[in-house]
Amino acid sequence: xxxxxxxxxxxxxxxxxxxxxxxxxxxxxxxxxxxxxxxxxxxxxxxxxxxxxxxxxxxxxxxxxxxxxxxxxxxxxxxxxxxxxxxx
Ligand SMILES: [Zn+2]
Numbered sequence: 001x002x003x004x005x006x007x008x009x010x011x012x013x014x015x016x017x018x019x020x021x022x023x024x025x026x027x028x029x030x031x032x033x034x035x036x037x038x039x040x041x042x043x044x045x046x047x048x049x050x051x052x053x054x055x056x057x058x059x060x061x062x063x064x065x066x067x068x069x070x071x072x073x074x075x076x077x078x079x080x081x082x083x084x085x086x087x088x
Pocket of ligand 1: 005007008059060
C-alpha cells in the first residue's frame, strides 16, 4: 500500500509500486580493484561512465497501464503520419 506519485491515490493493500525514472544525469564512477601479489598489494583505479538516477516516482498499476496506452497511441499517430507522407 502506498500513495501514487502520479494520481495521488492510496493503493490497495499488497499493491507494489512501480518505480518510474523521471530524470537521470551522467556520472563518472571510480572502481577500485585490489590485487594482491604476495606481500605487495596493488590498487588499480578504473574510471567508467554511466548514468545515475536523480528523481524517480512510485506509480500505481493504473497509471502505468494508462501511460503504456498513451505511448501506444503516440506511436500509432507517428506511424500514421509517416505512412501518410510516404503515400503522397
Ligand atoms: Zn496512480
